[in-house]
Amino acid sequence: xxxxxxxxxxxxxxxxxxxxxxxxxxxxxxxxxxxxxxxxxxxxxxxxxxxxxxxxxxxxxxxxxxxxxxxxxxxxxxxxxxxxxxxxxxxxxxxxxxxxxxxxxxxxxxxxxxxxxxxxxxxxxxxxxxxxxxxxxxxxxxxxxxxxxxxxxxxxxxxxxxxxxxxxxxxxxxxxxxxxxxxxx
Amino acid sequence: xxxxxxxxxxxxxxxxxxxxxxxxxxxxxxxxxxxxxxxxxxxxxxxxxxxxxxxxxxxxxxxxxxxxxxxxxxxxxxxxxxxxxxxxxxxxxxxxxxxxxxxxxxxxxxxxxxxxxxxxxxxxxxxxxxxxxxxxxxxxxxxxxxxxxxxxxxxxxxxxxxxxxxxxxxxxxxxxxxxxxxxxxxxxxxxxxxxxxxxxxxxxxxxxxxxxxxxxxxxxxxxxxxxxxxxxxxxxxxxxxxxxxxxxxxxxxxxxxxxxxxxxxxxxxxxxxxxxxxxxxxxxxxxxxxxxxxxxxxxxxxxxxxxxxxxxxxxxxxxxxxxxxxxxxxxxxxxxxxxxxxxxxxxxxxxxxxxxxxxxxxxxxxxxxxxxxxxxxxxxxxxxxxxxxxxxxxxxxxxxxxxxxxxxxxxxxxxxxxxxxxxxxxxxxxxxxxxxxxxxxxxxxxxxxxxxxxxxxxxxxxxxxxxxxxxxxxxxxxxxxxxxxxxxxxxxxxxxxxxxxxxxxxxxxxxxxxxxxxxxxxxxxxxxxxxxxxxxxxxxxxxxxxxxxxxxxxxxxxxxxxxxxxx
Ligand code: SF4
Ligand code: SF4
Ligand code: SF4
Ligand code: SF4
Ligand code: FES
Numbered sequence: 001x002x003x004x005x006x007x008x009x010x011x012x013x014x015x016x017x018x019x020x021x022x023x024x025x026x027x028x029x030x031x032x033x034x035x036x037x038x039x040x041x042x043x044x045x046x047x048x049x050x051x052x053x054x055x056x057x058x059x060x061x062x063x064x065x066x067x068x069x070x071x072x073x074x075x076x077x078x079x080x081x082x083x084x085x086x087x088x089x090x091x092x093x094x095x096x097x098x099x100x101x102x103x104x105x106x107x108x109x110x111x112x113x114x115x116x117x118x119x120x121x122x123x124x125x126x127x128x129x130x131x132x133x134x135x136x137x138x139x140x141x142x143x144x145x146x147x148x149x150x151x152x153x154x155x156x157x158x159x160x161x162x163x164x165x166x167x168x169x170x171x172x173x174x175x176x177x178x179x180x181x182x183x184x185x
Numbered sequence: 186x187x188x189x190x191x192x193x194x195x196x197x198x199x200x201x202x203x204x205x206x207x208x209x210x211x212x213x214x215x216x217x218x219x220x221x222x223x224x225x226x227x228x229x230x231x232x233x234x235x236x237x238x239x240x241x242x243x244x245x246x247x248x249x250x251x252x253x254x255x256x257x258x259x260x261x262x263x264x265x266x267x268x269x270x271x272x273x274x275x276x277x278x279x280x281x282x283x284x285x286x287x288x289x290x291x292x293x294x295x296x297x298x299x300x301x302x303x304x305x306x307x308x309x310x311x312x313x314x315x316x317x318x319x320x321x322x323x324x325x326x327x328x329x330x331x332x333x334x335x336x337x338x339x340x341x342x343x344x345x346x347x348x349x350x351x352x353x354x355x356x357x358x359x360x361x362x363x364x365x366x367x368x369x370x371x372x373x374x375x376x377x378x379x380x381x382x383x384x385x386x387x388x389x390x391x392x393x394x395x396x397x398x399x400x401x402x403x404x405x406x407x408x409x410x411x412x413x414x415x416x417x418x419x420x421x422x423x424x425x426x427x428x429x430x431x432x433x434x435x436x437x438x439x440x441x442x443x444x445x446x447x448x449x450x451x452x453x454x455x456x457x458x459x460x461x462x463x464x465x466x467x468x469x470x471x472x473x474x475x476x477x478x479x480x481x482x483x484x485x486x487x488x489x490x491x492x493x494x495x496x497x498x499x500x501x502x503x504x505x506x507x508x509x510x511x512x513x514x515x516x517x518x519x520x521x522x523x524x525x526x527x528x529x530x531x532x533x534x535x536x537x538x539x540x541x542x543x544x545x546x547x548x549x550x551x552x553x554x555x556x557x558x559x560x561x562x563x564x565x566x567x568x569x570x571x572x573x574x575x576x577x578x579x580x581x582x583x584x585x586x587x588x589x590x591x592x593x594x595x596x597x598x599x600x601x602x603x604x605x606x607x608x609x610x611x612x613x614x615x616x617x618x619x620x621x622x623x624x625x626x627x628x629x630x631x632x633x634x635x636x637x638x639x640x641x642x643x644x645x646x647x648x649x650x651x652x653x654x655x656x657x658x659x660x661x662x663x664x665x666x667x668x669x670x671x672x673x674x675x676x677x678x679x680x681x682x683x684x685x686x687x688x689x690x691x692x693x694x695x696x697x698x699x700x701x702x703x704x705x706x707x708x709x710x711x712x713x714x715x716x717x718x719x720x721x722x723x724x725x726x727x728x729x730x731x732x733x734x735x736x737x738x739x740x741x742x743x744x745x746x747x748x749x750x751x752x
Binding site for chain 2: 072073092103171174
């Protein structure tokens with residue numbers, strides 16, 4: 001589509017009125033800071049702004065209220081992540097069992113490359129276990145690229161605890177209540 | 186010698202009468218009789234007719250290669266047949282078409298035969314409702330373990346739930362819980378909660394594998410799949426039940442929690458563990474193989490394969506793979522790393538200077554037709570003796586062949602070995618002993634276990650060895666040329682019945698390792714001075730033109746399922 005440029009009016013062609021308009025803004029700010037002593041900047045990083053409730057910062061892994069890993073290594077987040085920032089190593093058959101009963105598995109390794117992450121929040125949205133959340137961290141710095149690949153341990157430490165329904169625990173309790181089929185854990 | 190290439194394995198059957206039916210309003214002609222799971226001709230069923238009409242009928246218990254059970258009810262369809270008047274004559278509509286009497290009851294498409302003029306309705310609101318109902322019942326006690334279930338991504342329950350499922354369950358009671366992670370046998374893990382009781386696994390092991398070990402115990406909602414008490418489900422075909430289980434109840438211990446299926450790239454390939462040459466799909470992600478699954482080919486393996494072959498892939502990723510081109514330094518030097526160019530040029534020079542009859546070739550019947558063809562060219566040029574090595578094991582009544590080489594017939598057709606494989610080996614040993622044979626070319630075999638021991642090998646001027654894994658022969662070699670496993674290259678095998686089948690490349694070879702046909706092509710070019718084809722297609726077609734056994738074949742013509750030649 002071609003949009004024709006509107007020809008300038010005589011007033012616009014004069015050029016000076018626009019300069020004056022710009023100067024007016026500058027002067028207004030000069031007045032409010034110099035004369036009225038109003039602060040328009042912030043002393044970052046000592047001071048930080050309050051983030052809105054729905055702010056999407058870096059994605060971290062969370063633990064449940066009993067301190068167990070919630071992620072079950074379903075790899076949906078790895079699949080959905082647009083810039084392929086997530087890399088999960090599944091446990092395999094003989095690998096480490098999940099650290100809570102009945103969940104059967106958890107990732108052997110879970111890495112997020114914070115340099116790749118675009119904070120889209122897809123991983124949080126797709127996760128069937130409510131195990132990954134975009135928290136409020138936005139200032140992610142380091143002296144090397146390698147350090148910015150966060151591993152499972154680091155992600156879990158940063159993510160902290162996030163309660164919610166414990167479905168695997170519920171299933172187990174429900175099963176245990178049924179005498180006919182004692183479910184081995 | 187003349188051979189005719191055919192795609193048929195049996196002579197053409199007598200023509201079968203065709204009948205007309207309508208599927209969702211579209212009229213098609215279908216044969217009146219079609220092969221059932223054993224291949225016997227039986228009246229065509231609705232599900233077969235719908236398949237011919239390219240209409241999907243959702244189903245769980247039906248499997249084209251298993252006896253029909255008709256227990257899941259997922260395949261319910263509505264149908265009608267031409268109405269008959271009291272005079273047993275068809276009633277006609279005013280426009281002259283036959284009046285269809287719609288059956289008041291639905292029928293299961295998997296077990297109901299078609300009749301002339303029948304109309305099948307696969308898409309009506311009633312059909313949709315019935316399927317929703319069936320699915321709701323199946324999900325009543327289903328644990329919805331998808332995040333921890335290996336089947337997720339290739340699960341029929343998931344797929345049909347997307348098509349016919351409800352977003353919320355109306356079942357307010359507690360679900361019946363059943364045993365989870367049951368160790369059914371050495372290779373199989375069972376999760377009883379996920380089982381939808383389609384009995385595919387029971388029918389497979391009873392009727393196909395002939396090892397009647399699985400059954401359903403308990404009643405009603407407590408129905409549970411179990412192995413016969415006190416026994417292990419451990420025949421050589423157990424992993425096929427994992428493939429046919431429509432849900433994640435039966436899972437492979439080998440593949441358990443290894444990788445989610447949606448990441449896997451599937452490559453059409455062959456199993457090379459025996460002479461049967463079962464068609465497989467190699468699943469890999471980022472150059473790592475995760476599993477083999479059988480690929481249907483009715484002329485070879487049907488939809489099945491044996492467990493031993495299926496699990497025989499791990500050696501490909503072994504850490505001690507030969508990755509470097511090695512060359513023995515001057516004098517008594519050890520093996521040092523070199524480049525392909527140096528090694529191939531060096532070998533070519535030596536072979537060109539070798540007097541006729543001073544070279545012998547021991548090839549492997551695990552190599553591809555194309556590679557054996559190139560070796561045969563070398564053999565002809567050098568007037569060399571050649572043979573291959575026999576590997577045998579136990580055969581069974583289903584698929585496993587006693588011949589553990591995947592390409593013995595390819596070696597025979599290319600003239601590398603003779604009807605009795607290995608008959609030339611003593612002669613080669615003798616030649617070395619007498620000093621007549623000065624150069625030995627070995628591909629993919631450890632000749633020290635075949636009567637050509639280290640003492641004999643020490644007498645050679647030049648020992649050229651290409652292999653994939655190190656062995657006693659590669660250690661004594663003057664030149665070690667690292668080769669590629671069959672999943673790392675393209676090529677074709679000729680199975681015990683003479684079926685020529687091709688396979689594709691799934692993963693990259695490690696380090697400097699290269700497909701044998703690539704460097705053999707260079708070698709043949711240097712030694713004979715004649716150029717050949719540098720693509721596998723060209724090479725195969727050249728072989729088909731020159732080797733009478735493969736006459737009439739072409740790479741493209743092999744298709745996915747191969748072509749049978751006379752052997
Ligand atoms: S927020 Fe988006 S980019 Fe970042 S890890 Fe999650 S899915 Fe990937
Ligand atoms: S974080 Fe959630 S989506 Fe990602 S692997 Fe773990 S359970 Fe699955
Ligand atoms: S069997 Fe299918 S539906 Fe059931 S848990 Fe496994 S993937 Fe999900
Ligand atoms: S284990 Fe699988 S194949 Fe066997 S009855 Fe259950 S759902 Fe069917
Ligand atoms: S597929 Fe027909 S009843 Fe199961």
